[in-house]
Amino acid sequence: MSTFLSRLDPWWLPRALVLGALAFVIFGPLANLLLWTVAEKWYFPHALPLEFGFSYWERVFSPRGNAVESLTNSIVVALLTVVLSLTLAIPAGYALARLKLPLRGLVLLAFLIPQAFPNLTVYVNIARLFYVVGLNGTIPGVVLVHTTHGLVYAVWIATAAFAAVDAELEEAARSIGASGLRAFFDVTLPLALPGLLASAIFVFLESLDEFTGSYFVGAPDVNMLPLLLYTAGAGGNYQIASITALLLLIPSIGFMLVVERFLKVDVLARVGR
Structure with a gap:
């Protein structure tokens, strides 16, 4: 266990946080866009749509x-x-x-x-x-x-x-x-x-x-x-x-x-x- 910890890169956590933040900045708006395309009802403070559907696609x-x-x-x-x-x-x-x-x-x-x-x-x-x-x-x-x-x-x-x-x-x-x-x-x-x-x-x-x-x-x-x-x-x-x-x-x-x-x-x- 001690050998594994000694070989572990001490910078892995900051790198993971930076990569995670970049992924959120890039894919977060895209995910939000996709949710809005199938959202029938979605309003604050709900984090996700209350109803899903394709009625707006028909419109x-x-x-x-x-x-x-x-x-x-x-x-x-x-x-x-x-x-x-x-x-x-x-x-x-x-x-x-x-x-x-x-x-x-x-x-x-x-x-x-x-x-x-x-x-x-x-x-x-x-x-x-x-x-x-x-x-x-x-x-x-x-x-x-x-x-x-x-x-x-x-x-x-x-x-x-x-x-x-x-x-x-x-x-x-x-x-x-x-x-x-x-x-x-x-x-x-x-x-x-x-x-x-x-x-x-x-x-x-x-x-x-x-x-x-x-x-x-x-x-x-x-x-x-x-x-x-x-x-x-x-x-x-x-x-x-x-x-x-x-x-x-x-x-x-x-x-x-x-x-x-x-x-x-x-x-x-x-x-x-």
């Missing part, structure tokens, strides 16, 4: 609940944002990775500008401009706003993905007669595809969770899941808000697992280089 997915429409709009907008962002990011990322452009660092930094200013003031002015040109309250208008944020991830990760591909492979294809375009599509693009896939997922998740732009440019004509979540939470409908949050959380977790698999360390190491 969320009823024709008057707007969840199906909001989910459809959110997915459509996110997919269109991915397509538009990658359409712009692939040629831009390739140029930034391969060509010796002047002020390359400033060009990359310019894509961070939408994140550098308070979103509220920016979107108020964008909404006014879009109202004049007829884009306010439309899906194309929401897609354009989401793309301004999505380009940050799309361009930076695409640049890193193309930089991680050895330029000599493309040169070897050119040396045996392949045109520049064919060398790009047959050699460079397939090798950069995992990074571009990760870029697309980041853009998709950013668009799916975007609230401020969706609110000022899309509401009330374009219903989105973040808007439904905000309305439910502001009205004290915690069950509906939790169900909506779960609908947003599930694809986020799934896609992040895909990102962890495909976005390799060598790609991350080249971000911003």
